[in-house]
Amino acid sequence: MNMVVNEWRRSHDRRFAAVLIFALAALSAIPLIALYHAFSPKPDRAPDFTLTDQDGQPFTLSSLQGHPVALFFGYTHCPDACPTALAKLTRVIHSADAPPGIRVVFVTVDRARDTPAVLKRYVRLFDPAIVGVTGSQKALDPVYAAYHAWYMAVPVNHGPNDYSVAHGTRIYYVARDGSMKGFGDYADAPAQMIRAFKEFQ
Secondary structure, eight states, rough: HHHHHHHHHHHHHHOOOOOOOOHHEEETSOHHHHHHHHHHOOOBBOOOEEEEEETEEEEEEGGGGGSOEEEEEOOOTOEEEEHHHHHHHHHHHTTTOOTTEEEEEEEEOOTTOOHHHHHHHHHHHTTEEEEEEOOOHHHHHHHHHHHTOOEEEOOOOOSOOEEEEOOOOOOEOOOTSSSSEEEEEEEHHHHHHHHHHHHOO
C-alpha cells in the first residue's frame, strides 16, 4: 500500500513540476509591466452626474477631469458643517503647499431652497473654485445614492420653510483622472486636507 501511495506522489510531483515549468516558460515571454496591468486592481471611477450649476448651466463631474476635486454634500442654510468645510477648503485652495488646480463641488441636499441664484450668492462668499450644483429631485436622487450621501429634513417650527437638514459631513476626494481616491470629513484640519489632496491627486 505504501509503495502505491509513494508512486502516486512521485507521479503527481512530476506532473506538477511539468506544469509549473511550462507556466514559468510561458510567463517569461510576457513583460512584467503587462502582468501588472493585467492583474492590478483598477481604480474605481467617481460616479459621474449631470446637474445644474449656480449659473443655471449643465454641470458634469467629468468636466473637472484634470483637476483634484473635493465633493461635499450640504446646503446653504447650514449653520455649522457646510460653512466650516467650505472655509477650510478655501484655505487649502490658496495654500502654497496644496496641489495646483483644486476644485470643490458643493452638492445641495436642500433643492427647495437652494436655487442656482441662492447657490451663486453662497459660493461667492468662499472662492470661485467652488461650484454649487442642484437639480430636480429625479436628477439628485441617483447622485445621493451613488455616493451614499444621507440627509433628512428636520422641522424647526410650523412654516413650510422652517426646517434644517441633518446630513453627512464626508468629503469625497476625486483624483485628476476621475477616480475615487478616498474620504475625509469637514472636521479635518486644513493640513489634513492638503495631505489628502497630495496623496489622492
